[in-house]
Amino acid sequence: MIQTSKRIPQGRGLAAPLLKRASTIELDWDLRQKSRFEATDSAGRSIGVFLPRGTVLRGGDVLLAEDGSLIQVWAAPQQVLRITHCPQHGTPFDLIRAAYHLGNRHVPIELKPDFLQIEPDHVLADMLRAMHLIVTDVNAPFEPENGAYATGGHGHGHGHAHDHDHDHGAHEHHGHEPHAQEAHGHGHGHTSDPGHGPDCKH
Numbered sequence: 001m002i003q004t005s006k007r008i009p010q011g012r013g014l015a016a017p018l019l020k021r022a023s024t025i026e027l028d029w030d031l032r033q034k035s036r037f038e039a040t041d042s043a044g045r046s047i048g049v050f051l052p053r054g055t056v057l058r059g060g061d062v063l064l065a066e067d068g069s070l071i072q073v074w075a076a077p078q079q080v081l082r083i084t085h086c087p088q089h090g091t092p093f094d095l096i097r098a099a100y101h102l103g104n105r106h107v108p109i110e111l112k113p114d115f116l117q118i119e120p121d122h123v124l125a126d127m128l129r130a131m132h133l134i135v136t137d138v139n140a141p142f143e144p145e146n147g148a149y150a151t152g153g154h155g156h157g158h159g160h161a162h163d164h165d166h167d168h169g170a171h172e173h174h175g176h177e178p179h180a181q182e183a184h185g186h187g188h189g190h191t192s193d194p195g196h197g198p199d200c201k202h
Contacts, residue, residue: 075141
């Protein structure tokens with residue numbers, strides 16, 4: 001196993017040719033919040049990650065391994081709820097209102113110009129639909145904002161989801177079990193409640 005204990009936020013200061021040669025690992029949000037874990041990179045190597053407690057890995061961060069090699073981290077697609085406003089019966093302001101209510105609940109939330117993303121939660125999904133918003137199950141990278149839910153030194157730089165087309169090669173699925181609230185499992189990109197689809201019929 002190759003160990004790494006140094007994180008380079010967003011690969012700052014590293015030359016592009018070095019990053020191009022780096023192996024990669026895809027990690028979901030739960031795993032990227034852990035300071036100790038094992039993963040398999042795109043070169044098939046077993047990587048032991050030992051970071052300072054409270055460290056949060058973001059898509060685009062780079063790990064420096066003990067052998068001098070670089071491993072670039074990407075946010076793995078995972079099940080999330082994507083929240084959009086209803087074009088027939090609402091306005092983009094509805095998303096601001098939704099973000100406010102979710103923030104009051106200290107929910108990890110990813111903010112985008114035209115949608116929000118949160119981890120699966122049927123209670124919150126029902127609340128959002130009652131606000132005339134469209135809630136859709138999708139499989140996508142999840143990069144929530146830092147905020148009130150962050151503790152123990154999670155105050156690292158703001159992360160961004162990356163749409164990248166490089167070959168990740170083999171990567172570990174971690175054996176990570178979803179939360180109980182995620183166990184209902186939905187197919188990629190369909191509305192979690194057919195009665196509240198894109199036609200916005202409430």
